[in-house]
Amino acid sequence: MKRVQTSLLIGGSMLIVGFIAGRVLQHAKTGYHYKVLEQKQYSSALGPIEWSCVSESIGMPFLHPGTTIIKFGNRTIYKAQRDFQESSPYARHITTLSNSITWDDGDFQYRLVVTPITNNSSVISQP
Numbered sequence: 001m002k003r004v005q006t007s008l009l010i011g012g013s014m015l016i017v018g019f020i021a022g023r024v025l026q027h028a029k030t031g032y033h034y035k036v037l038e039q040k041q042y043s044s045a046l047g048p049i050e051w052s053c054v055s056e057s058i059g060m061p062f063l064h065p066g067t068t069i070i071k072f073g074n075r076t077i078y079k080a081q082r083d084f085q086e087s088s089p090y091a092r093h094i095t096t097l098s099n100s101i102t103w104d105d106g107d108f109q110y111r112l113v114v115t116p117i118t119n120n121s122s123v124i125s126q127p
Contacts, residue, residue: 029059030058030059033055033056033057033059034054034056035055036052036053036054037052037053037054037055038052038053039051040052042094042096044097045096045099046072046099046114046116047073049071049072049094049096049101050071050072051068051070051091051094052068052069053069053090054066054067054069063084065082065085066090067081068082068089068091069091070091070094077101078105080105087106088105088107089105089107089108090105091104091105092104092105092106099113099114099115100112100114101114
């Protein structure tokens, strides 16, 4: 009787460890990994602008160089991932004026002019 209980205990333990190990391996292979490495906020007349450098990958994040993201409100206005051992694209030199945002990424210079739309109930547009 003792031998049967020991066998069932060992078998059940191996089954549970196998399920946990399988889940950990599957998450490492196909899971979504997101980590904020650095974050800054800029103020503008239209609202806050958020710059962040993140590590974002699906699967094993092995030697991930990073992604820079610029958000305006709840909108992502710029997102670029660097190549392995490359310094660009990497968003930097962010400046804000009354209704414009400028930055460069090492390859190109960007200027975004933001103009709010006034609510006009007589005009309804569909995308």
